[in-house]
Amino acid sequence: MLSYEYIKCTDLNLAFQELEEGKQVYPLAGGTDLIVGMRGGKFAAKTLLDIKDVPELKVLEENDRGITIGAAITLNDVVNFAPVRKNIPILAEGCHSVGSYSIRNRATIAGNICNASPAADTAAPLYALEAIINITGPGGERTVPVREFFTGPGKNALQKGELVRSIHIPAPYPEGKGVYLKASRTGSVDLASVGVAVQRWGDKVKVAVGAVAATPVRAHNVEKAINENGETNWAAAAKLSCDDISPITDIRCTRDYRFHLVEVLIRRGLEQTMGVK
């Protein structure tokens, strides 16, 4: 049996106090990373602070500024939220590719990005949508762009005492199709060997890739070739991704295979979103 203290939190101020004063206090959302990690000895939590019933974290709304997804909202609730499906289906695809149906009934986007795995499946879509992370803490509120939120494998931009409050996808939404293409060893319940998000924005494109560097990355060389230099040969553009990524070899696949997968998936993503040339 694991040993720690459990605090059910319904008040944000109480949460800040616990996080600031306590040692090894971990926020508990869906627990799908935390509980597995504690069992494996990855997290040495002394206190679990259950935040999933904090009212401020249960927001799921769309207004003229965009879509806001509270930290306690599950992935299945994001997938089924009509404004997400209609305006930013790439995010629904990313959320849907996590684990299995029952995992997605507990897992949250906030937990996915706070855990900060470079392979986090919601990350590449959030990078391609230039999402904003709303952070709340004892000192008040602040925001960071998602690309600054991930700072290394398992590391994020939160300071002691802070929580992710919500994830915001700003309007105007992209004009055009977006796809999230995940390569994994099995059809479900496996992390991405690589994950590629390709989002069309009018006649421009944004491309983000997961599991190929210490954090998810944007494929700037690919984007530049298309958006600035007018490249329309998608295979040629996709080749340039090798300068955007620095993959490693691990249990899922080798470094070389990741280079290959990324090139193929970016090409396919461009064909699906920008049209077959």
Place this chain on the structure above:
Amino acid sequence: MSEKMTIKFTVNGIQEKKEAAVGQTLLKFIRDELHLTGTKEGCEIGECGACIVLLDDRPVNSCLILAVELDGKNLVTIEGLSQNGEMDRLQQAFIDHAAFQCGYCTPGMIMSARALIDRKPEPTDEDINEALSGNLCRCGAYQEIREAVKDASKK
């Protein structure tokens, strides 16, 4: 520290108040404290689905939930499906289609499928595949399981 907390919840329609050890998973609590051993323990890391139960009507992996998180919630386990000694039609359909060999995955499969039929009374093959994506069957009875779910949803 095996501190205990008092939790109140509903299990299979009955209100309960019990002590739960902080640090115990919901899976262990169901099996060892509530003595409902229909819910199975497989991988304990969220990958096999043998431990799936309904929490506030949603199928969830009880090995990844703490017993204390049950406070204030409504739990349904495989034992809660039969009514007045009559099996749920999904249970009957699993028997009719021989949708198992060893049967270890069956309780989890049926809980996932029950929730599917409740939210989508006429599921397609794709819906079934999605709903059961977190349920592994080592005996490979997938084809029969899909048939059983379809059959039960027709009635």
